Amino acid sequence: MWNHPSEAGSRALDLSTAVLDRQLEQIADQLATRFTGVFSPATVRRYVGESFDMLASRSRVRRFLPSLTASFATERLTALAKAEGRTHGxxxxxxxxxxxxxxxxxxxxxxxxxxxxxxxxxxxxxxxxxxxxxxxxxxxxxxxxxxxxxxxxxxxxxxxxxxxxxxxxxxxxxxxxxxxxxxxxxxxxxxxxxxxxxxxxxxxxxxxxxxxxxxxxxxxxx
Structure with a gap:
């Protein structure tokens, strides 16, 4: 299960926790495939969870959180890969x-x-x-x-x-x-x-x- 921030959890949810968990799992699986050989699935999962928490803590509309989480986590992992010399651009x-x-x-x-x-x-x-x-x-x-x-x-x-x-x-x-x-x-x-x-x-x-x-x-x- 994913850890959902308590502040965001106190708001009315557009998505049930179960549906949201499945979406985050799917995002993590997709990014783990994309970053195969660069980061472990555990690292990818951690960045997806952290990215969701950062965005959810200030979000007004939760229906877009999964797609924004995917975008933000991808940006962070791409930056991390460059910063650690795992990719060369x-x-x-x-x-x-x-x-x-x-x-x-x-x-x-x-x-x-x-x-x-x-x-x-x-x-x-x-x-x-x-x-x-x-x-x-x-x-x-x-x-x-x-x-x-x-x-x-x-x-x-x-x-x-x-x-x-x-x-x-x-x-x-x-x-x-x-x-x-x-x-x-x-x-x-x-x-x-x-x-x-x-x-x-x-x-x-x-x-x-x-x-x-x-x-x-x-x-x-x-």
């Missing part, structure tokens, strides 16, 4: 970190993904993530052709930082661990949380300029 990885992972870091990740395509692996995370990406952020990005409707706030985890080549922080202070050999940038950008759509547009445009400068620097070195 030639693509640079950039991590954007803010407090809630609901605004600044999502905007930056969206722009970099659009501009760089598959030439850069882009991740984002939050030191204190919330349940949903800010609606005005989603709307402002949609205006410039960057879809964030599938994005969701994710906790900052150690392996995600270890896998990154460039870590860009935006207002999260000392929450991000520091590792040698990585490039750290701090962008002093205003938090769009609670701001009007007009104000979010201004912040969006500021982040876009920062990302464009970063892209120019990255591709010179690639």
């Amino acid at each position: 030639t693509v640079s990885e950039v991590l954007f970190v803010c407090v809630r992972n609901a605004g600044r870091s999502q905007i930056a990740a969206g722009f970099l993904s659009q501009l760089a395509g598959d030439r850069v692996l882009v991740r984002s995370a939050g030191s204190l993530p919330v349940a949903l990406v800010d609606p005005n952020v989603v709307a402002a990005m949609d205006e410039v052709g960057v879809f964030l409707g599938a994005a969701y706030p994710k906790p900052l985890t150690d392996e995600i930082v270890r896998a990154a080549d460039v870590v860009v922080t935006m207002g999260c202070g000392d929450a991000c661990p520091v590792y040698a050999g990585k490039r750290y940038l701090d962008w002093p950008i205003e938090d769009p949380e609670g701001k009007s759509l007009m104000e979010v547009r201004r912040i969006r445009d500021q982040i876009q300029r920062q990302v464009q400068d970063l892209v120019a620097e990255l591709f010179v070195k690639l």
Whole structure:
């Protein structure tokens, strides 16, 4: 059986515990196959359970938890594989970190993904993530052709930082661990949380300029 967090368990469940357990087992089995020869089934199962707990503790709608858990666990295991030298990729990885992972870091990740395509692996995370990406952020990005409707706030985890080549922080202070050999940038950008759509547009445009400068620097070195 999987350990379900007590806080999340106190809420009304969209899924019965038995159904949820079966879904998590299926996710773990699928990822164990995907990471055969890289991680043991026990390691995969542990990451699936941890990823579920992290997301469930702040989730408002549990019906999407299984799919979000699969996505988050896959991202964490992929990062861990790189950080531990179990896989060898030639693509640079950039991590954007803010407090809630609901605004600044999502905007930056969206722009970099659009501009760089598959030439850069882009991740984002939050030191204190919330349940949903800010609606005005989603709307402002949609205006410039960057879809964030599938994005969701994710906790900052150690392996995600270890896998990154460039870590860009935006207002999260000392929450991000520091590792040698990585490039750290701090962008002093205003938090769009609670701001009007007009104000979010201004912040969006500021982040876009920062990302464009970063892209120019990255591709010179690639």
